[in-house]
Amino acid sequence: MIEAEHLVKRYGPKLAVDDVSFSIPKGKIAGFVGPNGAGKTTTLRIVAGFLGMTSGRVTLAGHDVEGDPLRAKRALGYMPETVPLYPEMRVGEYLAFRADLKGVARKERASAIERAARKAGVHDVLGQRIGTLSKGYRQRTGLADALVADPPSLVLDEPTAGLDPNQIKEVRELVRALGDGHTVLLSTHILSEVEATCDAILVLAGGKLVAQGTQEEIARKRRSFSVDFTVRGDPEQAAAILAAREGVARVRRGGETDAICTFRCTWRRTLPDEEVALATEACTRALLEAGLHVRAVHRTTSSLEDVFGELTRADDAPTGEGDA
């Protein structure tokens, strides 16, 4: 369980994190998405107890990060964005050191390292010096470190940054597998990543949480930007009628067979959400009144990328802090 209530982080006059609240139940995976500088890293650092918060409250597995930091940190596996490691140590040595730091009992240490190394896929490089590892292995060493004490909460900052497509797939599968038993909070700026791995999505922009919910809930926020009309009859006439309607930005013609033609009618950005449906009705009625036959009216849905763009664009400029 990872909970944040009214989290605020101020750097002088700058608000880096502005009243962010969320709650991730046990066994769920939540993903922070947002443009660079949205405050993702800052928020995760606060959750991990590395940065102090201006106001608010964060609890990890029920332990207050401010009030009981040692217990909260004991319940946490954290992988910072840059995956900082000691290059002069061997992977096995490093994991032993980290397990020791996190209070894994001496007699359980070997098995804990073995388990974490196997899960993260670094068991074959335990004897290798970290300085000689490839980026992918370094990333996985960071993951093994986060897992070594088997903490209930995991915070992973951009776990797939800098990996190749195969490695990304592996890490995603690993994160998905962590879902049973661990509560995971991760961040990314790649949307397909949250779609692929997360139960809940938190959209952050300019330090504010602009949307949160399951994928379906976020998807419902998708605004329809266009409607496809499939019309039988004179295509020129149909195009002219649609183009003349109020609220229509442009009409694109496509998919013509015989006298059946599909028009993609894109709405003006200024058209309010609730009037999109009315405009659709009006267009359909106009086509029918002109003696044309309407075969299908299909409201196109925007991709998650469109929603993301829509949600994060409207807000004020990013504060410039966070992902540095």
Place this chain on the structure above:
Amino acid sequence: MSGFVPILKRELLVFFVTPLAWVLVTVFLLVQGMHFFLIVDHFSSQPATVAVQSPLQAFFGNTVLLYLVLFLLVPPLTMRLFAEERRSGTIEALLTTPVSPAAVVLAKYTAALVAYAFMWAPTALYVVILRRTGDVDLRVVGATYAGILGIGAAYLSIGLFASAVTRSQFIAFLLTAAVMLALFVVGIGEFVAREGSTMHAIATHVSVWAHMNELASGVVDSRRLVFYGTLTAVPLFATTRLVDAWRWSGT
């Protein structure tokens, strides 16, 4: 003090697996060996001087070489302790584990102190050599080594603080050396300032030279203990506060 032992172990491991340690040990022992040879040579050619001071007293006390050696020894031992972790970002991984800032600071400090003691340890052989040829007062030897450890403890503490102030190891090195030099220069005031003046009193109080001279002749003054105790404790405390403050200022 959770986290103290693993951090101490790691610091010692890193210290002894990097070339820095062995370069330091080698240079240090070469310099000390030459120093010892010169002193012994001097005393054996002029036996009359033994009445004034013993070879050990000359080795640790009335000599500028000791300070040159400390300049060589202390800043390289402490410069990386925090500066490197901040530069590479590993401090973030370190401080998000269940460790208290005090444990981190004390573990790093203890590691530096152990390394420092490790470097001085071989010089105990000189005492063994001297004992074969003459009389050595072991209480004086004890007082002398206590002095070496005390001065080292204070300088290392200052060095640790300097390492936490900056991300640059080089600046940490310079800061530490500058503070050590300043203390030494103020101490010289003991011989320059008019006797009885405030300046003279201050100079006498901080004069490492005079302190070591005293200790090397077997005099243990409690004022010195308080002085070095304070010089050790204050930077340690300040470093702990600084590490804690990184949560607000950022590292």
